Amino acid sequence: MMDVGLVGWRGMVGTVLLQRMREEDDFKHLNAHFYSTSNPGGEAPKEDSDKGILKDAFDIKTLSKMDMILTCQGGDYTQKVYPELRKAGWKGNWIDAASTLRGEDSSVLVLDPINSNQIEKGLSEGKKDFVGANCTVSLMLMGLGDLFKKDLIEWTTAMTYQAASGAGVSHMKELLKQMNFLSGKVHDGIDKRNIFDIDQLINQAFLEKDFPQEFFGHPLAANLLPWIDTEVEKGQSREEAKAYLETNKILGFKNKIPVDSTCVRVGALRCHSQALTIKLKKNIPIDEIEDMIKNSHEWITLVPNKKEETLKELTPVNVSGKLQIYTGRVRKMLMGDEYLNAFTLGDQLLWGAAEPLRRILRKLLF
Secondary structure, eight states: OOEEEEESOSSHHHHHHHHHHHHTTGGGGSEEEEEESSOTTSBOOTTBSSSSBOEETTOHHHHTTOSEEEEOSOHHHHHHHHHHHHHTTOOSEEEEOSSTTTTSTTEEEEOHHHHHHHHHHHHHTTOOEEEEOOHHHHHHHHHHTHHHHTTOEEEEEEEEEEOGGGTOHHHHHHHHHHHHHHHHHHOTTGGGSOHHHHHHHHHHHHHSTTSOOTTTSSOOTTSOBSOOSOBOGGGOBHHHHHHHHHHHHHHTOSSOOOEEEEEEEOSOSSOEEEEEEEEESSOOOHHHHHHHHHTSOTTEEEOOSSHHHHHHHSSHHHHTTOSOEEEEEEEEETTEEEEEEEEEEEOTTIIIIIHHHHHHHHHHHO
8 A cells, every 4th residue: 555644634624634534434545644743753643554653744754755745734834845855856646735836837736526637637647746726716616517617618707705714723713712702892781782882892892902813914703804815916816816827727728718806705614605707608598507517516516596595505504514515696697698697605625625635645546
């Protein structure tokens, strides 16, 4: 069996990945070696195939013994360790959740229900770097499936609503702390208080010096943040710029589809959603569009464009923890029959992060 080094397995994506690997009994097909950046020598998970002791994630010598390395540790780790490994002559497969290598010609972006042909092409060319794509891009492609795969979209723009978990564990906890802080200001006697007074108390609470905002830098509870990641050219955030670059790399299209977005952080714990305006290349009847979407792959659920079904199914509360991608609000727009409205929703910790990595690992093992 192959030796697989696992790095970054304690974070949110890594934790979900381990959970899925256990559910699918993946560990019986590999020799797992657990690495740590902060606690080498500590106790490894039960699946460790060596001595149950965490290895040093910066030790190039021991990493070089691995047939594969799967990391959810983040971009800083990749930038530090990956080039040193390759420089040392390591020829193994590198599987990564971070964005560092996504734009490199040496890497294949993995989302096999959508781009299995691109993955096979990369394997046939001898490529060794397999990288998970941006979470909202992956969920958009999973949610629209064959509309993208069959090259029926001329352009699209997305308004994303991204959960706190997309920023990491510390940010999730901070959102809950913010909620608790605000609740503590008005909870007692809330039913008897004037709503204007409550509103004023909440607004004042945001300004208090002990309001928890170390990680977000701003209030997210009872608020939203219409900017994610650093600023890049043309007025975009880095998160928004990924939409065009990664969509087209995943699909392998030579004639690139314009994809733009406005990315917004909202106060959901898990699940990213996005409202899409789509310009089709031709007028396709709505029933044919619906059939293409729901038959794209086994993990999609098409929600009828009705109020009750939408409010029951097309929400983070319903979708959190599920592998299914939900697509709804599918309708032609008033701008014309070639314009389509849609809303997609998925747990970004699963198909947006952990699941594509788990599935490429399985493919490389066999």
